[in-house]
Structures are given as C-alpha cells and as structure tokens.
Amino acid sequence: MKILAIETSCDETSAAIVKDGREVLSNVVASQIEFHKKYGGVVPEIAARKHTEVINAVIQEAVEQAFLPKCSARSKKKLRRPPAVLFKKIDAVAVTYGPGLVGALLVGICAAKAIAYTLKVPLIGINHLEGHIYASNLGRDWSIQTRFPFICLIVSGGHTMIVEVKGHGKYIILGRTRDDAAGEAFDKVARLLKLGYPGGPIIDKLAQKGNPDAIRFTRPMLEDGYDFSFSGIKTAVVNYAAKMNNKIPRGRIPDIAASFQEAVVDVLVEKTIRAAREKKIKTVVLAGGVAANSRLRQKMLARAANAGITTIIPSLALCTDNAAMIGAAAYYHAKKKNFAKLDLAAAANLKLA
Ligand code: KG4
Ligand code: ZN
Numbered sequence: 001m002k003i004l005a006i007e008t009s010c011d012e013t014s015a016a017i018v019k020d021g022r023e024v025l026s027n028v029v030a031s032q033i034e035f036h037k038k039y040g041g042v043v044p045e046i047a048a049r050k051h052t053e054v055i056n057a058v059i060q061e062a063v064e065q066a067f068l069p070k071c072s073a074r075s076k077k078k079l080r081r082p083p084a085v086l087f088k089k090i091d092a093v094a095v096t097y098g099p100g101l102v103g104a105l106l107v108g109i110c111a112a113k114a115i116a117y118t119l120k121v122p123l124i125g126i127n128h129l130e131g132h133i134y135a136s137n138l139g140r141d142w143s144i145q146t147r148f149p150f151i152c153l154i155v156s157g158g159h160t161m162i163v164e165v166k167g168h169g170k171y172i173i174l175g176r177t178r179d180d181a182a183g184e185a186f187d188k189v190a191r192l193l194k195l196g197y198p199g200g201p202i203i204d205k206l207a208q209k210g211n212p213d214a215i216r217f218t219r220p221m222l223e224d225g226y227d228f229s230f231s232g233i234k235t236a237v238v239n240y241a242a243k244m245n246n247k248i249p250r251g252r253i254p255d256i257a258a259s260f261q262e263a264v265v266d267v268l269v270e271k272t273i274r275a276a277r278e279k280k281i282k283t284v285v286l287a288g289g290v291a292a293n294s295r296l297r298q299k300m301l302a303r304a305a306n307a308g309i310t311t312i313i314p315s316l317a318l319c320t321d322n323a324a325m326i327g328a329a330a331y332y333h334a335k336k337k338n339f340a341k342l343d344l345a346a347a348a349n350l351k352l353a
Helices: 033-039 044-067 073-080 102-119 128-137 182-192 199-207 231-243 250-278 294-306 324-335
Strands: 002-007 012-019 023-031 092-098 123-127 150-155 160-167 170-176 283-287 310-312
Touching: 002 044, 002 102, 002 324, 012 044, 012 324, 023 044, 023 324, 033 044, 044 102, 092 102, 092 128, 092 324, 102 123, 123 128, 123 324, 128 150, 128 160, 128 283, 128 324, 150 250, 160 250, 170 250, 182 199, 182 231, 182 250, 199 250, 199 294, 231 250, 250 283, 250 294, 283 294, 294 310
Parallel strands: 002 092, 092 123, 150 283, 283 310
Antiparallel strands: 002 012, 012 023, 150 160, 160 170
16 A cells, blocks of 8 residues: 655655555655754744645655656656656555644645545544654564554654553553653753754764763653653753853863763663563664664663663654654554544644553
8 A cells, every 4th residue: 555645743844655554665855944943943834834835846756756766768758747647556645633833734734635635545644743653664674563562762852752552553651751852952952052953963963072971960850750851951051051151162062962962861761761671561662853863872772782672763864754654654544444534634732642
C-alpha cells in the first residue's frame, strides 16, 4: 500500500510517499527556519502562510520523486504533463491533524482532503506524536510490532514524554514535562547565549568543543518519578550568565553549552532507563527532534547496553519533523480501516493517550 503523507504542524512543509509503513519512496521537507530565525522562534501566522505557498510544489515533488524514477525516459516525458497520472498510484492520503499550530495544520489538512476526495481514496488523520514514534519503523528490515512492548522517549520542541508502547495505538504515558519541553529548553538557552535559532543543533555542535563537566548545572527531579522539569536547568544557565553580568567570554560558550546539554541528557537518559527497568521492558525507542542530539544518542546507547536494553534511534533526518513518519503510522490505521471523514478538523491540543 502506497500512502501519500502530509505534515504541516509547525515550520516544516513536508510530503512523503511511504510503502507498507516501512519503505520511504520519497520524503520532501521544505523548512521555513530562515523566515522565523529573526524572531527567535516560530511565528504561527508566518508558518501558515508559508505552508500555503509551498504545499502544492512539495506534494508534487514527493509524488514525482517516488513514481517517476521507475519510468523510462520516454514515458517520464509523457507523464510529466499532466503529473495527475502519477497520483493514481496513491492508495490513501494521511495527514497530521494535531497537536500543532492550528493555522499550519489546516493547510495540510485542506490539501489532504482535496487529494483524497479527487482520487476517491481514504483519508487518514494522524497524531503528530504517533508519527514520531513510528519514525523508527522506517527503513528497517523488521517492523515495529516485533519490538512491542517498548519504552519511547519522545523529545521535541513542543513535547517531552516517556511512553510505554504496548501495541499499535496502545500508549500509556508514564511521565511528561511539567514546564518546558527539552527542545524548548535548548532553544531558550541558545537565545540567551545569542547563538541563533533553532538552538538544539547549534548547542549540540558547540558542545562538542566544550567540557561537559565544566559547570555542574542542576538535574531537576532526577530520582523523582518519570515527570521532567527543564525550566530549572534553563534558569541555572540564566543565573550563571547573570553572575558574569551577562558578559560571557566567547571562549566560555562551548563549556556552558556542553554542561547544559549534559544536564538535560542525564535526566532524559536516567528516567528512560529507569522506566524500562521498572517496567521490565527490554527495548527503548527515541523519537522527536531532540533525538537528533549526538550526546543523547551516545549516552542512551551506552547506558542501555549496560542495562541489557536495546536502543532504537531513527536516522537524523527522520528525528525532526517529516511526513514519512506520518505515512509509517498511517499504514497501521489503514490496515484497521481507521479512516477519517472529510470533515476532519485540526486539533491543536490533540493528546496521544
Ligand atoms: O520534532 P521537531 O522537529 O519539532 C517538534 O515537533 O517540536 O523538534 C524540534 C526541536 C527544536 O527544539 C530543536 O532545537 C530540537 O528539536 N533539535 C535538537 C537537535 N536537533 C533538533 N535538540 C538538540 N540537539 C539536536 N541535535
Ligand atoms: Zn515534531
């Protein structure tokens, strides 16, 4: 089954064609980061407008990348106009309908409905967080159900949670952040240090030149349940900067970045491994933009291996927002004929469980 998946929940316009939930035939991601950078974060109104500008081209590109290469040069030429012929290869259309920015979500939903209606194929509404979980199903020679039950650490710009995944659609949220999401903390600390946006990848890179033990930032609630609190670590960095009258020598920045990152990673790894141990679960899956963090990947792999736990981490491109992960999750909904109607609405605060 070939699913056209669309993702526009935040600042990436993405479309993908995914076969049978596992094989990525195309995954086109148009990032809007350049337009939001000067504001230090995503501006919802700009995000929605930019999605409308590029959504059609992104979808067409995904369809062409998936279906044109298999044609001969002659038929390619013939097929290019009209590319509508290529759309006939699509069996279903999936779209993120929440959580996310309502205006941004609506652009993807409208496009998905129009295509599903025109092609007379089913429409599937997908929870963005479920998409992040299913990113680990892509490009593997096994399918995710062989890994149930597992503990999934979802760490993104908007969410941080530890989820026990018992089966398709069977999620138990063990813990979540009580304040900032992990990615949000990275972005805010980067803004404080005037490093740019988004902060996660910038801090990750700078930290590689710094000493993670240089400054001992607090690790809130480390021993305490599965909930997180990251605003305390962020405040510790604010206080550290204030002690220097906010005049931090440039040479000190890599140490601050590495020490801050280490504090966040320690809490994420500690709680995830403890959840797996206490639930007697032998597999941990990482998901979301912060799962691209090199120190988190390294430390989780090492700590889990020590505890006899297997760690599954998506490739870097599949950690941050993309439509292929939506297509992966959608396949299992399609198998259960869990289809949406054409009145599918955006759900900005959609819950996972
Ligand atoms: O999953 P995602 O692309 O979008 C949301 O659903 O939020 O995650 C974006 C977040 C941003 O906060 C970004 O700073 C963070 O993921 N991020 C990283 C890295 N790459 C992206 N955080 C730490 N290290 C990274 N390498
Ligand atoms: Zn995301």
